[in-house]
Amino acid sequence: MKRSLGTCYYPEHWPQSRWPIDAKKMVETGLTWVRIGEFAWHNIEPREGCFDFDWLDEAIACLGQAGLKVVLGTPTATPPKWVVQKYPDMLALDAQGQPRRFGSRRHYCFSHLGYRLQCRDIVGRLAKRYGNNPVVAAWQTDNEYGCHDTTLSYSKNAEDGFRNWLRAIFSDGSNAGDIDALNAAWGNVFWSMSYADFDEIELPNLTVTEPNPAHSLAFRRYSSEQVVAFNKEQVEIIRQHSSAPISHNFMGRITDFDHFKVGEDLDIATWDSYPLGFLEDRVGASVDEQKAFARQGHPDFQAFHHDLYRAVGQGRWWVMEQQPGPVNWAPYNPVPLPGMVRFWTWEAFAHGAEAVSFFRWRQVPFAQEQMHAGLLRPDGEAAPALKEAALVAAELADAPDVAHASAELAIIFDYDADAAWSIQPHGATLSYFGLVFDLYCALRKLGISVDLISSKVQNFSDYKMVCAPGMMHMPSDLKQALASNSGVSLIGPRSAARDAHMTIPQPLPPDIPHLDVTVSAVESLRPDMPIALSGAGAIKGYREVLEGDATPILLTKAGDTVAMGNGNLVYLGAWLDQDGFLEFLEPLCRQAGIETIKMPEGVRRRVMGAEEFWFNHNVRAVETIHGQIKPADFLRLSPSE
Numbered sequence: 001m002k003r004s005l006g007t008c009y010y011p012e013h014w015p016q017s018r019w020p021i022d023a024k025k026m027v028e029t030g031l032t033w034v035r036i037g038e039f040a041w042h043n044i045e046p047r048e049g050c051f052d053f054d055w056l057d058e059a060i061a062c063l064g065q066a067g068l069k070v071v072l073g074t075p076t077a078t079p080p081k082w083v084v085q086k087y088p089d090m091l092a093l094d095a096q097g098q099p100r101r102f103g104s105r106r107h108y109c110f111s112h113l114g115y116r117l118q119c120r121d122i123v124g125r126l127a128k129r130y131g132n133n134p135v136v137a138a139w140q141t142d143n144e145y146g147c148h149d150t151t152l153s154y155s156k157n158a159e160d161g162f163r164n165w166l167r168a169i170f171s172d173g174s175n176a177g178d179i180d181a182l183n184a185a186w187g188n189v190f191w192s193m194s195y196a197d198f199d200e201i202e203l204p205n206l207t208v209t210e211p212n213p214a215h216s217l218a219f220r221r222y223s224s225e226q227v228v229a230f231n232k233e234q235v236e237i238i239r240q241h242s243s244a245p246i247s248h249n250f251m252g253r254i255t256d257f258d259h260f261k262v263g264e265d266l267d268i269a270t271w272d273s274y275p276l277g278f279l280e281d282r283v284g285a286s287v288d289e290q291k292a293f294a295r296q297g298h299p300d301f302q303a304f305h306h307d308l309y310r311a312v313g314q315g316r317w318w319v320m321e322q323q324p325g326p327v328n329w330a331p332y333n334p335v336p337l338p339g340m341v342r343f344w345t346w347e348a349f350a351h352g353a354e355a356v357s358f359f360r361w362r363q364v365p366f367a368q369e370q371m372h373a374g375l376l377r378p379d380g381e382a383a384p385a386l387k388e389a390a391l392v393a394a395e396l397a398d399a400p401d402v403a404h405a406s407a408e409l410a411i412i413f414d415y416d417a418d419a420a421w422s423i424q425p426h427g428a429t430l431s432y433f434g435l436v437f438d439l440y441c442a443l444r445k446l447g448i449s450v451d452l453i454s455s456k457v458q459n460f461s462d463y464k465m466v467c468a469p470g471m472m473h474m475p476s477d478l479k480q481a482l483a484s485n486s487g488v489s490l491i492g493p494r495s496a497a498r499d500a501h502m503t504i505p506q507p508l509p510p511d512i513p514h515l516d517v518t519v520s521a522v523e524s525l526r527p528d529m530p531i532a533l534s535g536a537g538a539i540k541g542y543r544e545v546l547e548g549d550a551t552p553i554l555l556t557k558a559g560d561t562v563a564m565g566n567g568n569l570v571y572l573g574a575w576l577d578q579d580g581f582l583e584f585l586e587p588l589c590r591q592a593g594i595e596t597i598k599m600p601e602g603v604r605r606r607v608m609g610a611e612e613f614w615f616n617h618n619v620r621a622v623e624t625i626h627g628q629i630k631p632a633d634f635l636r637l638s639p640s641e
């Protein structure tokens with residue numbers, strides 16, 4: 001399969017006379033794909049039961065006649081006003097009980113069955129009408145599930161659904177459920193929180209102090225499953241009428257539903273990559289890092305999500321929205337360094353992307369996104385990114401096909417663990433994503449290509465090393481798989497620290513077969529109180545006290561044990577800073593038979609199939625073992641070079 005490029009287009013925003021001009025320019029630029037329709041519900045159905053497909057028919061025909069392929073989005077992220085008036089209780093409620101009102105997007109509660117029925121109707125009509133249209137070569141469900149904090153809804157509909165979900169989880173063989181089993185699992189004897197019936201259970205918000213963590217985790221799991229069910233309904237309808245692949249465009253660092261479970265129903269996972277916006281509002285970068293990479297984006301954040309969504313898509317993934325210039329929504333919105341749009345596009349291809357689509361074709365001069373750059377300016381003339389997109393299109397002519405080669409090392413990423421950490425972080429600066437991302441960054445600084453995999457994967461034969469950091473609940477079968485892995489298994493910190501209902505298990509964690517290690521106590525640390533390691537680096541944020549007969553392999557300067565192991569099985573009982581991770585990981589990788597290359601600052605390496613890439617994220621040229629790399633540029637090598 002050849003790599004390809006695309007863009008996101010909104011024909012409803014522009015005069016129809018402009019459509020063929022835009023389509024012709026897209027083809028001249030070298031684009032293949034055009035995503036349309038994902039926000040157009042009102043234009044398709046301005047009043048209930050009154051449909052206008054003529055404009056969409058003509059738009060699809062116009063794009064197809066130019067030689068383009070369409071990704072048709074279902075418009076369910078933007079229900080029109082008449083839908084809200086029909087179902088006034090369909091609006092999600094935030095944790096304070098305030099409605100997420102009409103006038104923007106994603107203003108719906110996943111648990112509202114009436115709204116889901118309305119969605120099935122519009123999706124069905126689109127699928128029937130365009131399912132056999134050869135121009136519609138792919139589909140997208142909804143848009144950016146979970147974005148703008150829209151997974152959790154504290155509505156009456158969610159409460160009713162949650163109660164029924166709990167009855168099924170704690171089943172006694174009847175529809176009533178076993179409330180005593182729930183009380184026991186949640187530890188509701190504490191603070192007199194026991195229930196006599198499932199109908200007494202409310203949602204875990206607006207409590208005086210923190211709600212029971214078991215209650216909160218259960219609600220997050222329920223909410224995640226509602227996203228999965230909502231998406232599955234649309235996929236099943238589309239598949240009845242179309243054989244074209246179905247995708248969803250996930251977001252960066254949105255972790256409050258299980259993307260892997262959503263991905264099980266998709267053909268392609270896509271995500272929306274905004275390196276500069278993300279650097280400012282969600283990477284967690286230091287001020288110095290934000291300054292150094294203000295016009296380039298963090299060296300590892302995009303790569304992390306490329307690797308994550310490759311796993312979510314079971315090998316097939318795209319960038320559906322690639323930042324082409326300043327965005328409108330971040331705290332600060334600088335112009336990318338010249339060459340970065342080309343750079344980001346090739347970085348995605350280096351991680352196995354099939355396609356990269358630029359958001360958007362033309363900057364819109366009105367409404368919320370009028371300050372969001374496109375490939376064209378608001379007046380329809382070329383913006384700087386258009387030339388870079390055309391250059392990539394020319395470079396793709398002699399590029400190899402998409403490769404799906406596995407890395408030698410994998411990190412398990414678990415959305416349930418992220419939920420558990422969010423509920424009980426135990427320290428103001430601690431998060432599951434932050435821990436995993438820090439580990440990932442350190443491995444990348446050692447020149448290692450990384451796969452991110454689901455916790456459901458238990459056959460590690462493709463990997464020389466598997467890492468399972470921070471997986472708070474670790475089922476016994478996964479423990480056994482890691483313990484019996486022929487390669488190196490690195491577990492912890494905080495792995496297996498709770499059972500499925502957020503209770504400290506006995507025997508005490510981590511309770512890993514063939515590894516005599518016990519976490520006897522834990523502490524979270526102030527950011528200004530690191531604990532120095534015996535070599536380079538320090539513990540930051542979180543430390544466990546380790547006991548047992550396993551061999552100590554990492555110590556503090558004071559002589560306290562930080563990591564212990566038995567052969568290829570290693571437990572790490574602390575969150576390390578980057579220097580600490582680098583010194584700890586390098587010999588482990590060597591033990592696993594994985595080559596390491598200490599990368600120059602801001603330079604990253606990725607091997608994918610027959611190609612090896614070196615990316616320079618700096619504003620200055622950097623000398624490497626393969627020669628100099630200019631700012632915002634990269635090297636494409638064969639693995640033998």
